Amino acid sequence: MSVRLRIFLVLLLGNLGGAMLVFVHLRFFDPFALDEVVAPGWGEVVFFVFAFSTLLLAGRSIARRYLATVVRTEGPLPDGPAHAVQRRRALLVPGFLALLSMAAWVLAALVWGFLWPWLKGGFDFLASLRHAFGMALVAGPTVGLFVFLAAERVWRERLPVLFPRGDLAATGARNWSVRTRMMVVFLFASSVPMLVMSVATTARVRRIRGADTDTAALILQNMITVQIVLVVTGLVLAVVLARFLADSVSAPLRELQAAMVRVEQGDLQTHCAVVSNDEIGAVTAGFNHMVDGLRDRERVHDAFGRYVSPEIRDEILSGRTDLAGDQRDVTVLFADLRGFTTWAETSPATEVVEGLNAYFTEMELAIRAHGGLVLQFIGDEIEAVFGAPLSDDRHADHAVAAALEMQRRLEAWNVVRRRAGKRTLDHGIGIHSGSVLAGNIGSAQRMSYALVGDPVNVASRIESLNKQLGSHILVSGTTYALLREPMALQALPAVRVKGRSAEVEVYRLA
Numbered sequence: 001m002s003v004r005l006r007i008f009l010v011l012l013l014g015n016l017g018g019a020m021l022v023f024v025h026l027r028f029f030d031p032f033a034l035d036e037v038v039a040p041g042w043g044e045v046v047f048f049v050f051a052f053s054t055l056l057l058a059g060r061s062i063a064r065r066y067l068a069t070v071v072r073t074e075g076p077l078p079d080g081p082a083h084a085v086q087r088r089r090a091l092l093v094p095g096f097l098a099l100l101s102m103a104a105w106v107l108a109a110l111v112w113g114f115l116w117p118w119l120k121g122g123f124d125f126l127a128s129l130r131h132a133f134g135m136a137l138v139a140g141p142t143v144g145l146f147v148f149l150a151a152e153r154v155w156r157e158r159l160p161v162l163f164p165r166g167d168l169a170a171t172g173a174r175n176w177s178v179r180t181r182m183m184v185v186f187l188f189a190s191s192v193p194m195l196v197m198s199v200a201t202t203a204r205v206r207r208i209r210g211a212d213t214d215t216a217a218l219i220l221q222n223m224i225t226v227q228i229v230l231v232v233t234g235l236v237l238a239v240v241l242a243r244f245l246a247d248s249v250s251a252p253l254r255e256l257q258a259a260m261v262r263v264e265q266g267d268l269q270t271h272c273a274v275v276s277n278d279e280i281g282a283v284t285a286g287f288n289h290m291v292d293g294l295r296d297r298e299r300v301h302d303a304f305g306r307y308v309s310p311e312i313r314d315e316i317l318s319g320r321t322d323l324a325g326d327q328r329d330v331t332v333l334f335a336d337l338r339g340f341t342t343w344a345e346t347s348p349a350t351e352v353v354e355g356l357n358a359y360f361t362e363m364e365l366a367i368r369a370h371g372g373l374v375l376q377f378i379g380d381e382i383e384a385v386f387g388a389p390l391s392d393d394r395h396a397d398h399a400v401a402a403a404l405e406m407q408r409r410l411e412a413w414n415v416v417r418r419r420a421g422k423r424t425l426d427h428g429i430g431i432h433s434g435s436v437l438a439g440n441i442g443s444a445q446r447m448s449y450a451l452v453g454d455p456v457n458v459a460s461r462i463e464s465l466n467k468q469l470g471s472h473i474l475v476s477g478t479t480y481a482l483l484r485e486p487m488a489l490q491a492l493p494a495v496r497v498k499g500r501s502a503e504v505e506v507y508r509l510a
Helices: 005-028 041-072 081-091 095-121 124-153 176-206 215-262 279-304 310-317 338-344 349-369 395-421 454-469 477-482
Strands: 326-338 375-379 381-386 426-442 447-452 473-475 490-495 504-508
Touching: 005 041, 005 095, 005 490, 005 504, 041 081, 041 095, 041 395, 081 095, 095 124, 095 381, 124 176, 124 215, 124 310, 124 454, 176 215, 176 338, 176 490, 215 279, 215 447, 326 338, 326 349, 326 454, 349 381, 349 395, 349 426, 395 477, 426 454, 447 477, 454 473, 454 504, 473 477, 477 504
Parallel strands: 426 473
Antiparallel strands: 326 381, 326 426, 375 381, 426 447, 473 504, 490 504
16 A cells, blocks of 8 residues: 555544544533534535535645655655755655644634534524534644654655655754653643543533433433543543554664664664654664764774784774884795786786785785784785784794795695696795884875884895895894794805895795
């Protein structure tokens, strides 16, 4: 069933209920209900059907014109000042329908209270005023409140489609707060029946005075009937209105509670529909913003994990690591592909990028497996550190173990490339230990975790010696002295590296 049809049924049922309420009021509650009442004739019935249908169709036509732009929209309402009225109108639909219904009952009070008695030639101002009171001040507010709560319940299914981002507050439209609607429903359900009962009872008590015994007994019986009817009618109205009110509060809260459970279970794609512009709507919108923040934080968490190992990531995000910079004893590892320039010149760029990414992936897996951190990829070169930002008293052993695994992974990867008819690759690795300053370095807009110190340069120079010595992995004497696990290292003659006056001891690992 479409939203438009359901809203029309709300208006139809609400106004029919209002007509029954007026009938009950004039036949039972009205102070002059004890007077002889003439049964309605065919003319009055025909006039009622005609006038009621005319008012209902006129109200439906006005409502359709008001709702046309928001009901026909299949997707979200467009943003911008040009559509501000349309967006605000979409939020005011229940209130507009309620006011329209109340206005129709004011008009009905004029039609049935004054026009119809004048047309049939029995106009009585006091009687017309009583009829108008029952329609405008008893049925009107009752129907208006029912239409507001019922239409709001139907229209809330439409709001998430029109406002998928839940930005209802941005429209500037204001609906009743939860406190206001609860007070209105409570006061209406308690005060209106009591007021009507007081008026009806007072009128009948006055009629009893001076009446004979039989008449007094009839009036008393009528008063009991009036009270029973009023209690039943008031109870039905109170239950209906209370149910709509309870649903308007509990339904979004249940959905919010279910969404919180999903988030607790780790579902950060949860989105709770914002269906009102009140306190509950504000809480729901705040919940969605919170989930968006958690989702962004998780994305940052995952993205950060691409640059550092999960252990280092968690340590940094927990605040236990000082990224401002501190002196650390570390082991630095440099790896560089051999023949990369020739490979890049003789192969398609896509093939080079694909191969380079695959190589970096294999090497980083080896480095991370031994607690290392890849600081940066420089062209075809890898710079990694062991012992920072987390302290590691066995950083030298872990760096050497990572180098050996890097070599094994490269050989296994080359087997796959050879089978695929692709050229094999080779690399050189240099390892050196020492004290460096580790911390965030860069501009105010962009920073990176980096090392500053002579050991970084020495490690890079040692790596470049692999070409000269025909080796794959070279370890400095400083790193060799820090090793706790025995390694099959071959001592080589001390060499002088660029940028240093003193010779450097090196050992061949592979």
